[in-house]
Amino acid sequence: MNEPVVDVRGLHVRFGEVEAVAGIDVQAYAGQATALLGRNGAGKSTTMRVLAGVVPPTEGTVTVAGHDIRTETLTVKQLTGYCPDVGGLVPRATPWEHLQLSARLRRMTHWEDRARDLLERFELGDVMNRVTGGFSHGMGRRLSVVLAAMHEPQVLLLDEPFDGVDPIGVEATFDVIADARARGATILLSTHLRDLAIQACGSVLVMRGGSQVASVDADEMAGEEGARAYRALLD
Amino acid sequence: MPTAPSSTDTTRAAHTSPGRVQAARRAVQDVGILFRFRAQAVRRRHLSRGLAATFVLVTLAVATVPAFMPGANGPGKAFDVFLLLPSAMAGILALNIASAVASGGGRELLSRDQASPYPISPTTDHLGALLLAPFNIAWMIQAWVLFGSMAYSYAGSKLFQAQVAMLLWLVFCTTLGQVVAWTMEAVRRGPYGIGITRGLLVCLALAAGVVQLTGHATEALDTIPTLWVFQGAVSGWAPRWWILLALLLVSSMVAIAVGAWPTHLAARRMPRDEARMETDQHEPRKMPRTVLGLLIRADRASVWRSVPMRRGVLVLAVGPGLVAIFGDLPWASMTILPGLVASGGALLFGVNAWCLDGRGALWRENLPVPASTLFDARAWVLTEFLGVASLITVGLGALRAGIPDPEEASALVCTLLVVLLQVVGASMRWSQAHPYPVDLRSARATPAPPAAMVGYSARLATSTTFTSLIFSGAARVPDWRLSVLLAIPCLLWSGVRFERTARRWQDPVARALVVTTTAA
Numbered sequence: 001m002n003e004p005v006v007d008v009r010g011l012h013v014r015f016g017e018v019e020a021v022a023g024i025d026v027q028a029y030a031g032q033a034t035a036l037l038g039r040n041g042a043g044k045s046t047t048m049r050v051l052a053g054v055v056p057p058t059e060g061t062v063t064v065a066g067h068d069i070r071t072e073t074l075t076v077k078q079l080t081g082y083c084p085d086v087g088g089l090v091p092r093a094t095p096w097e098h099l100q101l102s103a104r105l106r107r108m109t110h111w112e113d114r115a116r117d118l119l120e121r122f123e124l125g126d127v128m129n130r131v132t133g134g135f136s137h138g139m140g141r142r143l144s145v146v147l148a149a150m151h152e153p154q155v156l157l158l159d160e161p162f163d164g165v166d167p168i169g170v171e172a173t174f175d176v177i178a179d180a181r182a183r184g185a186t187i188l189l190s191t192h193l194r195d196l197a198i199q200a201c202g203s204v205l206v207m208r209g210g211s212q213v214a215s216v217d218a219d220e221m222a223g224e225e226g227a228r229a230y231r232a233l234l235d
Numbered sequence: 236m237p238t239a240p241s242s243t244d245t246t247r248a249a250h251t252s253p254g255r256v257q258a259a260r261r262a263v264q265d266v267g268i269l270f271r272f273r274a275q276a277v278r279r280r281h282l283s284r285g286l287a288a289t290f291v292l293v294t295l296a297v298a299t300v301p302a303f304m305p306g307a308n309g310p311g312k313a314f315d316v317f318l319l320l321p322s323a324m325a326g327i328l329a330l331n332i333a334s335a336v337a338s339g340g341g342r343e344l345l346s347r348d349q350a351s352p353y354p355i356s357p358t359t360d361h362l363g364a365l366l367l368a369p370f371n372i373a374w375m376i377q378a379w380v381l382f383g384s385m386a387y388s389y390a391g392s393k394l395f396q397a398q399v400a401m402l403l404w405l406v407f408c409t410t411l412g413q414v415v416a417w418t419m420e421a422v423r424r425g426p427y428g429i430g431i432t433r434g435l436l437v438c439l440a441l442a443a444g445v446v447q448l449t450g451h452a453t454e455a456l457d458t459i460p461t462l463w464v465f466q467g468a469v470s471g472w473a474p475r476w477w478i479l480l481a482l483l484l485v486s487s488m489v490a491i492a493v494g495a496w497p498t499h500l501a502a503r504r505m506p507r508d509e510a511r512m513e514t515d516q517h518e519p520r521k522m523p524r525t526v527l528g529l530l531i532r533a534d535r536a537s538v539w540r541s542v543p544m545r546r547g548v549l550v551l552a553v554g555p556g557l558v559a560i561f562g563d564l565p566w567a568s569m570t571i572l573p574g575l576v577a578s579g580g581a582l583l584f585g586v587n588a589w590c591l592d593g594r595g596a597l598w599r600e601n602l603p604v605p606a607s608t609l610f611d612a613r614a615w616v617l618t619e620f621l622g623v624a625s626l627i628t629v630g631l632g633a634l635r636a637g638i639p640d641p642e643e644a645s646a647l648v649c650t651l652l653v654v655l656l657q658v659v660g661a662s663m664r665w666s667q668a669h670p671y672p673v674d675l676r677s678a679r680a681t682p683a684p685p686a687a688m689v690g691y692s693a694r695l696a697t698s699t700t701f702t703s704l705i706f707s708g709a710a711r712v713p714d715w716r717l718s719v720l721l722a723i724p725c726l727l728w729s730g731v732r733f734e735r736t737a738r739r740w741q742d743p744v745a746r747a748l749v750v751t752t753t754a755a
Contacts, residue, residue: 052601054750056743073743077603084601086754087594091676092512092540093533096519098598104522104529105602131540132595133676134513147598 003066005030005186006051006155010060013046020046022210023060026188028155033177033187035197035218038207039234044190045085047207048159051188052082065154078106081153085160085190088144091133095124095143098132099150106151118146121172137164142172149176156180156187162196174200194230198222206233259495262358269344269355269363273684283686290375298382298398302390317388320381324404324461327377330554331408334373335364335416337550338543339678340501342367342685347677357502358495361417365491368409370685372692373579378405393471400468400476403483410490417497424504429511440557447561508542509676515540526604530612537591538584538620542678547583551576552624556631566643567710569632573625573647574654574699578692580621585662586691587682588613589753590673596754600746610663610740614733618659625651642718646710649722653706654699656726660733661698665691667739670752 004027013021021043028034036044049055050062053073062069064076082088089098096115103111119125122142132140145161161173177200180187191197197204198218206214213233221230306313335341341364345355368374381401389397423432446455467479517536523529538544555572558564564572584591591613592599599609629647633639639647671683681688702725709718739745 049597049747049751052597054597054600055747070743074603074605077601080601082598082601084594084597084754086597088598089593090533090537090591090595090599091593091674092537093595094517094519097517097533097536098595100519100522101529101533102602105526105604129516129518131513131515131517133593134510144598 002029004028005065006188007063008047008051008060009062011047011050011057011062012059013043013050013055014058019210021050024207024210024212026205026212028186028188030186031181031184032203033181033189033201035201035204036188036190036207037192037194037197037204037221037230039192041209042207043210044207045159046210048082048085048157048188048190051076051155052080052084052157053077054082054084079154080157081148081151081155082157083141083144083148083159083161085163087140088147089132089135089140092131094129094131095119095146096128098143098147102147102150108151111150115146115150118150118176121175122146123168123172138166138169141165142169145169145173145176149180152180152183152185154185156185157190158187159190160192161189162191162193170196177201194221194227198226206230208234258356259358259492262356262362262495265355265359266344266362266366269359270366273344282690286686286689294379294382297379298386299394301383301387302394304387307387308390313388313390316384320384320388321459321461321465322456323381323384324465325456325459327381327405328408328411328461330373330377331368331412332415333550333554334371335368335412336419337546337678338416339506339546340364340416340420340498341413341679342370342681343677343679346674346680357498360502361413361494361498362491364679365410365413365494367685368413370689372689372696374409375689375693376696381405389469393469396471396476397468400464400479400483403480403487404464404468407483407487407490410487410494414490414494414497417494417501421497421500421504424501424507428507443557443561452561506678508546508678512540512542513676527608527612530604530608531615534591534612534616535619538616541584541675543675543680544583544620546678548580548620548624551579551583552627553631556628559628559632560635563635564632566636566639566647567707569629569636570646570650570707570710571700571703572628572632573651574658574703576625576628577621577654577658578695578699580624581617581658581662581695582682582688582692584675584682585617585621585658586665586688587669587671587673587753588617588662588666589670589749590666590675590682592753593674594754596750600750606741606743606746607737610737614659614663614737617662618655621658622651622655625655641715642713643710645715646706646718649709649718650703650706653702653722653725653729656729656733657698657702658695660729660736661695663733664736667736667745667749670749672753672755 006026006028008024008026011021011024012019024043024047026034026047036047038044046055050057050069051064053069053076056070065079067075067079069076099111099115103115116125119128122145124139124143124146127135127139132143135143141161141163142165145158148156148158156177158173158177162170165173177187177189187201189197189201198221201218204214204216204218204221205212220226301307340361343350343360344363344367345353369378381404382398385397385401386394419432422428446452464479467475470476523532555575559569559572589596629651669683669687671687673680673682675682683691705721706718709721
């Protein structure tokens, strides 16, 4: 197998006395989608924040496409597209202003057509000039996915993208993941919705209490048997 | 199989609304519960206790010590202060009304979003805002000025009675301000509300302008009923003092009770300003040439599309400017204005500058842009915001003050530069050290909890007033170079501290703490 695009080894993240992530290893490859599953507080979002360059690791090594997240944070941010677990939107900016900012900072040219297309696919075309402060939760989540995917990143980090999203938004997110896989991007999807995770991803990493408790193929988590296995891992 | 209750179901009687008295009693109890809840969340309790003790001690000192100062109760300056006190009382009433109206009904014990899962009535909200009103340096300064002026100008055996009356006057001003504010808020949220409110403000400004321009300002001030209140306050144990006390107490109680009605009315209506801001369309504009320009544009949008900031800066910039016009403030004294306005402006968002991004902070932190550029953009927008407000105030003051002498102009420019750097530096420093997750959508939102706001405002007021007084003195020395010489070390000192804060922002651990806290 090729070199992993996302390579996390012995990652620890501590906030004061709280250990949010307690020594996990993650390897994710090009063209693959990996789901991070686990209960609330398992450390999924913190891991995603580390990979997005938002929170620095306390211990361990994290590389994205061969770049060390500690020393080459800015490069990693260029390569990743991140949909945070909460909000992710500046309340008094419009969707189009968010897209302009992202495109400009990533030195994108001719991005407008793709941005409009994504907004239409996520049914946000009509509100592209409205400030996001008045958006519903689902609209905000959909726009966060658009922002993460717009620049066709090498690593797509989606943290709870299905939370409160309607079926059309879920379908559109599946399409974004499928497109990203088809062009060889690495996708990490954090969620607590097992069914959606196994539909969208090829492998699953289960976390509990800040640690990794299993890393299996998505098929093994499917059906009632998979549900029982997942439940056993969470308890 | 269970079915939904029918209209004849007797169990429905158990869920009828409580009576008015019961609802009011419950609202009062809820204020206590919420206040204790907020108090539990105070991070540094010893500091809060210290602040509360300091406030009480300072208030007691201000209300008594000036009575023993040289010239107290005398025919000179003390008598001038004595004559001005009724006007000062009227000014305090006007300021209480203006600040409560600008903040859409006063502070919230619990923000709108946080309060949404709980059964909190508008009456509780109204009482909570009243309780929080004194947790504001502007309110405290008004109180101290009133007590201090009374002690200095009326030292003697009747001072105690006079100070008790002044205390009740402050209570009355606060409660009346709240009633007016909620009424205005109910009107503003009603049909044509925004137009009616703006029309009313224009009429008030025009009326004040006409009174001033026609030279009737002194006569108008003499007709203000505060003169009657003042006479009652200084009448010792006379029956008039008791009548005044009873009147102020009853009026305050009535204002508290009456205030609940417009609060309920406003609560049933959509906050139009906020709703309009959140549904406004903003057509795309051409991309700026630089990344810094783009970030500045984004931050500017965050500031100017926020209701509390637009309203706050309007009151801050125009209010002191009008006082300067009507008070015929000379250029040398105008050095006090930039510090006052800049400190007030920083309290609108600057002291927690990273909260502007709200939950978008996480996404923004993932953008591939150097941390220093983000810092520069935020600091620039804050400077611009405070600078514009200060210039509007000075511009208004200049309408009556005429053309300044070179030393006055030099002192004013130097004050402006020094206090801007002082305030921006302190704000950026505090924003890093003590971030808070705040949603600045509501007109009643503040960037930090009440106790923290008192601390910030006291520190800002102290440092900027001290600076302003130094330059006010320099403006009276007939050499414009003195102000420049004084400004250089001040700018260097503040510049070094600002640079240190900017360097600290480069630390990813410190930045992560700020970002994850403000986005929480």
